[in-house]
Amino acid sequence: MEGTGLEKTIGVLNEKFEGEVLHAAMLYDFPTITLKKDKIIEIIKFLKEHPDTRYHYLTTLCGIHYPELNQIAIMYQLHNMMSGERVRLKIYLPAEKPEVPTLTTVFAGANWMERETYDFFGVIFTGHPDLRRILNVEDMIMFPLRKEFPLEDQVREDKNDTMFGR
Amino acid sequence: MEEVKQSDQAYHYQEEEKQYSYLNLGPTHPATHGIFQNVLKMDGEIIVDAEPTIGYIHRAFEKLSERRPFNQITPITDRMNYCSAPINNMGWHMTVEKLIQAEIPKRVQYMRVIIMELARITDHLICNAVIGVDTGALTGFVYMFQQRELVYEIYEEICGARLTSNIGRIGGFERDFSPKAWEKIHRFLKEFPKVLKEFENLLERNRIFMDRTIGVGGITGERALEFSFSGPNLRAAGVDYDVRVAKPYSSYEDFDFTIPIGTNGDVYDRFMVRQGEMWQSLSIIEQAIKNLPDGPFHGKVPDFYLPPKEEVYNNMEALIYHFKIVMGETDVPKGEVYHCVEGGNGELGFYLISDGGRTPYRLHMRRPCFIYYQAYPEMIKGSMLSDAILTMSSMNVIAGELDA
Secondary structure, three states, rough: OOOOOHHHHHHHHHOOOOOEEEEEEEOEEEEEEEOOOOOOOHHHHHHHHOOOOOEEEEEEEEEEEEOOOOOOEEEEEEEOOOOOOOEEEEEEEOOOEEEOOOOOOOOOHHHHHHHHHHHHHHHHEEOOOOOOOOOOOOOOOOOOOOOOOOOOOOOOOOOOOOOOOO | HHHHHHHHHHHHHHHHHOOOOEEOOOEEEEEHOOOEEEEEEEEOEEEEEEEEEEOOOOHHHHHHHHHHHHHHHHHHHHHOOHHHHHHHHHHHHHHHHHHHHOOOOHHHHHHHHHHHHHHHHHHHHHHHHHHHHOOOHHHHHHHHHHHHHHHHHHHHHHOOOOOOOEEEEEEEEOOOOOOOHHHHHHHHHHHHHHHHHHHHHHOOOOHHHHHHHOOOOOOOHHHHHHHHOOHHHHHHOOOOOOHHHHOOOOOHHHHHOOOOOOOOHHHHHHHHHHHHHHHHHHHHHHHHHHOEEEEEEEEEOOOOOOOOOOHHHHHHHHHHHHHHHHHOOOOOOOOOEEEEEEOOOOOOEEEEOOOOOOOEEEEEOOOOOHHHHHHHHHHOOOEEEEHHHHHHHHOOOOHHHOOO
């Protein structure tokens, strides 16, 4: 995987989805493509079925919160086992109202991964068959992996962390 | 024609009248080997539908790791798949090493392979022994657990801990394997094949065992791929995907081994794949010991690897590094990195985003259990209750990994 996977994927994307790619780079050994959020499901489906890419396996899916951008990123990681190529697709959603169509129509395994992302980031996957909390309790009111929820008790005074980073 | 129609109606009428019973399997049930709840909708003894609830031992690992320096995340990874904790540790070390682009000596890589394959053996050994228990063969379980004890003694000799091993460091090992550890490894390699052979003789061609497991809890290869299965469960369905071969890490490309695969993806195939993998692991360990290169037992990563105590007391530079590591003041490059290893249950991946701070900005763990357990209701639909238990144990669902 020396960049060829990245160029090939971009080439395939440009066949049908010209102008959807915002940014593409090799991050360490991993091709990473940032896309516009609107057509993400069509794009993943297209990449899955296209004979040149055939990303037929969803490795993982997760959210990342960027409070300074006020955005939540969703990362999809796809894999073609035959050629050993992988790709990471990223989309950015507004943090106030993160909404994206569900991927369960393409990959059955996206079901729980999306539920987990909903559970921790509050991302609404429209069309998801069963979007409920999965690891946390049902009546929880917050989305704990967002950065506004600090890990340590903020009223504690006996511990001064100002000297040592986060 | 008319008659057929009438009987059709009668059939539909019966369908509506049918009453289902609901059975609460778990959360704490001795046969589920962990804390899993499944509400089963039953028609007599046939399962019509299942509703799994997970998260009973959720410990927020992903959130916790956002406040911990890199070396303090290793003990967290122990508690994911606690049946093969060293593989999780190594996976995490290698992720960080990839981020900081550290060079790891060949000897460390081989030592890691030895530890990881020992861990894989214990993982598969427990899973297969438990499949035996769930079919009624308790003898094999007790017998195999003795062997697990031998492996845990090896861990103890190397790192001092047993179950949650916290083995190794970022950059290598804290010390070389002691002569006693080598002695124990050799003892295990000498004793285990005999026991494994006996275990095999006990179950592999056993009429009762085969009747109970063949054709039970099966899944096709296509469906398994759609559900993002990985590891022995995917290989049992006939897909020969193994991270060790597909994307070798830690010098796995140096070793000669095969990937056992099944065809039907049922309980028996999963059992056989794990059984085959144990033999392969034994062969890998033997190869690693035979070809073990000389050299240091850790790489040159002073920013992450704690210097030996004598040097801390006598050497200014070592003292500075020691202080920096303990206080978590090491500079980390910015970037995002994904590294995956072949864990006991499949592709165990760490997706790490670093913003240059002392802790990860975000750490996402791809936990194979969590991903494939969602196919469980589909796999047990239409089967008997006793088969559901067997399916769960053969999938090797580990509560710690499932709930993170």
